[in-house]
Amino acid sequence: MxxxxxxxxxxxxxxxxxxxxxxxxxxxxxxxxxxxxxxxxxxxxxxxxxxxxxxxxxxxxxxIRIYEDIRLITLKKAKVMLHCEVAKNNNALV
Ligand SMILES: [Mg+2]
Missing domain, CATH: 1.10.287 (Helix Hairpins)
Known part of the structure; x- marks a missing residue:
């Protein structure tokens, strides 16, 4: 290794x-x-x-070069919040 x-x-x-x-x-x-x-x-x-x-x-x-990318972070935040709304609509999130 x-x-x-x-x-x-x-x-x-x-x-x-x-x-x-x-x-x-x-x-x-x-x-x-x-x-x-x-x-x-x-x-x-x-x-x-x-x-x-x-x-x-x-x-x-x-x-290895990995950096914070505000565009990717913003996209991920929006996706997670969308999933929260889906979960709420399915009564899986209160
Ligand atoms: Mg540890």
Whole structure:
């Protein structure tokens, strides 16, 4: 495994940790805590920042170049909000 592969693997793991932290908020609530006392929102913030750190390491140490693109972000936000409206119309979102 080379450095790029190692960092990509780490990126996958951090994505999974963000997923887990979001799931814990849904399962146990925003005020829930981990056994070590870390709050669920605090944990999500930690994992989000871990993810950003690994993205930065990829950009700094490999030929992978990924950047925030406000156009893509805007499109995604609109798509997610549209899906929220669909879910509301289906009584799957209150
Ligand atoms: Mg992490």
């Amino acid at each position: 080379n450095l790029k592969e190692h960092l990509l693997q780490t990126l996958q793991e951090e994505c999974a940790e963000v997923i887990q932290a979001a799931s814990k908020i849904n399962r146990f609530g925003e005020k829930g805590t981990y056994p070590d006392g870390t709050g669920n929102i605090e944990k999500l913030e930690q994992e989000y920042n871990d993810l950003i750190a690994v993205v930065e390491l990829l950009k700094e140490n490999t030929d």
